[in-house]
Amino acid sequence: MERFFLLVLSGCLGVSRVTADSLSPPFNVTIKEVKANSAVVSWDIPEGDPVIGFAITQQKKDVRMLRLIQEVNTTTRSCALWDLEEETDYIVHVQSVSMSGTSPLSEPLRFRTPKEAETQASKNEVTMEEVGQATQLRAGELIIIVVVLIMWAGVIALFCRQYDIIKDNEPNNNKDKAKNSSECSTPEHPTGGLLRSKFPKNNNNNNRLPSVNIIEV
Missing domain, CATH: 2.60.40.10 (Immunoglobulins)
Structure with a gap:
């Protein structure tokens, strides 16, 4: 160029130019x-x-x-x-x-x-507008941050409440388990094992009943 x-x-001074x-x-x-x-x-x-x-x-x-x-x-x-x-x-x-x-x-x-002063004034106006726009953007960002923090606080509070409810129900569950275990036990086998089957003894060897071996658990 x-x-x-x-x-x-x-x-x-004359300037000659050819016109197209x-x-x-x-x-x-x-x-x-x-x-x-x-x-x-x-x-x-x-x-x-x-x-x-x-x-x-x-x-x-x-x-x-x-x-x-x-x-x-x-x-x-x-x-x-x-x-x-x-x-x-x-x-x-x-x-x-x-x-x-x-x-x-x-x-x-x-x-x-x-005028030069008018030019400077217009520059200042543009600068103030830019500052105002930046302030509005910052205010919007702060609002978004506050909303997010409030939501997180609500989630944490809900979690703590559910945790307390679960913790309070644990003693009742332990009591129910202990009660169910005691109902399944017997005097002979407190741990809930199988009872030994007893058969009457017969002196007659010919009519002897088959013996049954009971495995205790």
């Missing part, structure tokens, strides 16, 4: 980011034009001196204007540049630079 700057005093009849002038020329000493001009071009660069003419209102800014080998659609004077009216034109020459001038764009 090549950029050329030319400061021209009309009537003292096939090129259309840029449109939608707008100014933005206007400050006391700088601004940015942007534009659009018709599709299909063989454009290789642009030429921006900057002139003070009611003053014959102007500044010519020419950029080639670029596809940019904006240009920064610098070294402006505060509280001053300016007129800007934009032209497309091709291999055969330049397009006609765009519609004139007029704007006025503000």
